Amino acid sequence: MSIADNLKQYKSEVESDGVKLIAVSKTQTNEAILEAYNAGQRIFGENHVQELVDKHAELPNDIEWHMIGHLQTNKVKYIAPFVSLIHGVDSLKLLQEINKQAAKNKRIIDCLIQVYIAEEDTKFGLGFDEVIELLRSEEYESLNNIRIVGLMAIATNTKNEKQITIEFKELQVLFDGIKASFFPNDENFKEISTGMSADYKLAIEEGSTMVRIGSGIFGKRVIKHFKANITAN
Numbered sequence: 001m002s003i004a005d006n007l008k009q010y011k012s013e014v015e016s017d018g019v020k021l022i023a024v025s026k027t028q029t030n031e032a033i034l035e036a037y038n039a040g041q042r043i044f045g046e047n048h049v050q051e052l053v054d055k056h057a058e059l060p061n062d063i064e065w066h067m068i069g070h071l072q073t074n075k076v077k078y079i080a081p082f083v084s085l086i087h088g089v090d091s092l093k094l095l096q097e098i099n100k101q102a103a104k105n106k107r108i109i110d111c112l113i114q115v116y117i118a119e120e121d122t123k124f125g126l127g128f129d130e131v132i133e134l135l136r137s138e139e140y141e142s143l144n145n146i147r148i149v150g151l152m153a154i155a156t157n158t159k160n161e162k163q164i165t166i167e168f169k170e171l172q173v174l175f176d177g178i179k180a181s182f183f184p185n186d187e188n189f190k191e192i193s194t195g196m197s198a199d200y201k202l203a204i205e206e207g208s209t210m211v212r213i214g215s216g217i218f219g220k221r222v223i224k225h226f227k228a229n230i231t232a233n
Contacts, residue, residue, distance in 0.1 A: 003032060004039035006217045011040070019204055022066055023154055023195075024214030025066070026051065030058055032218055037063065043089075045212055049075040056082055061162065070124050071188055073097040081105045087152045087193050090114040090124045092134055095146060102145035109145065112152035117167040119156045128174050135182045148183075150191030150209070151175050155199055164199050168206035189231060 001009075007023070009176035013019045022045040025033050037060060041120060044053035047069025056079075064084040070173055071086060073094055079086075089095050089111045102109040102165060113134070116125030126134065134140055135148075153171050155164045163195035177193055183189035195203025 003035040006219075007036050007039045007041055010213055014213075016199070016202070017204055018222050020210045022068070022070065022193075022210055022212045022222065023217050024037075024212050025055070026069075026214065027220070028218050030055065033059060036217060043084075045064060045103060045214075053078050064225065071207055074123055077101045077104075080107070083109065085110045085149070087112045087113065087174055088114045088124060090126055095134075095143060096139065099143040101145045107145065108147050110147050110149045110188075112150050112191060113148060115151050115171060117153045117154045117155060117171050119163070125153060128170075131178065132181075133172065135178065149188050150193065151178070152193035154196075155194065155203075157198075161199075161202060165206060166196055166200050168203055168208070172207040 020043060022043050023036050023041050024042045025036070026047050032054065036044075042062065043064045043066060045066040045068040046055065047066075047067070049071070052065060052067060054148070056063075057077065065082065066085045066086045066087060067079055069082050070088055070090075071094060076094070076097045080098070086098060086109060089098070090113075098109055098111060114125040114130055115131060116127055122207065131151075135158055151171060153167070155167045158164065171192065171194060179189055191209045192207050193210040193212070194206075194208045195201075197213050197216040200208070200211040200213060
């Protein structure tokens with residue numbers, strides 16, 4: 001099937017439940033992204049800063065770009081002028097840098113706190129206690145140019161659906177507790193970004209409001225090398 005056909009199928013499954021579909025366009029060509037765009041998709045996720053910067057400059061300006069990969073503090077300044085949502089905030093230091101660059105651009109940047117839920121050492125994220133500690137800190141209270149709108153997590157890469165479901169359930173419990181304790185009257189704190197091609201249905205069942213689908217929409221990834229124009233000045 002074409003990208004447009006794949007997208008239509010996912011949209012019918014996902015958006016009927018009120019869940020946002022993020023088309024993961026990393027390593028995909030501009031032509032492939034435009035095919036999805038012309039089929040009605042407006043939210044795209046990238047995980048490399050240089051690639052994100054290049055695509056933002058070359059593609060329609062009404063695209064909502066999400067940074068879904070691990071973000072280094074010295075790269076924040078390159079996406080701060082335009083990024084719509086940063087998914088993987090996994091430290092106070094990164095949050096402070098986002099705040100700094102958002103202020104320079106006279107913006108408030110929406111962020112998700114990345115929570116570690118997987119039984120894998122390769123995943124990033126804060127532990128449950130660390131999330132609460134961050135939100136209680138005076139340093140966090142002083143940040144005026146970021147807005148925490150929810151939580152993000154990646155489940156263990158396993159075929160054990162029971163384990164994945166438990167991990168998603170635990171995240172939902174954490175979300176509910178944080179909502180009640182820190183954001184009881186904040187309508188912006190509403191997002192749970194979990195679920196990818198292999199586990200998005202389980203994620204939606206356990207409260208996900210955003211799912212990230214890449215190969216299911218675009219097919220096999222295209223390996224494209226982006227020029228390393230970005231330097232840490």
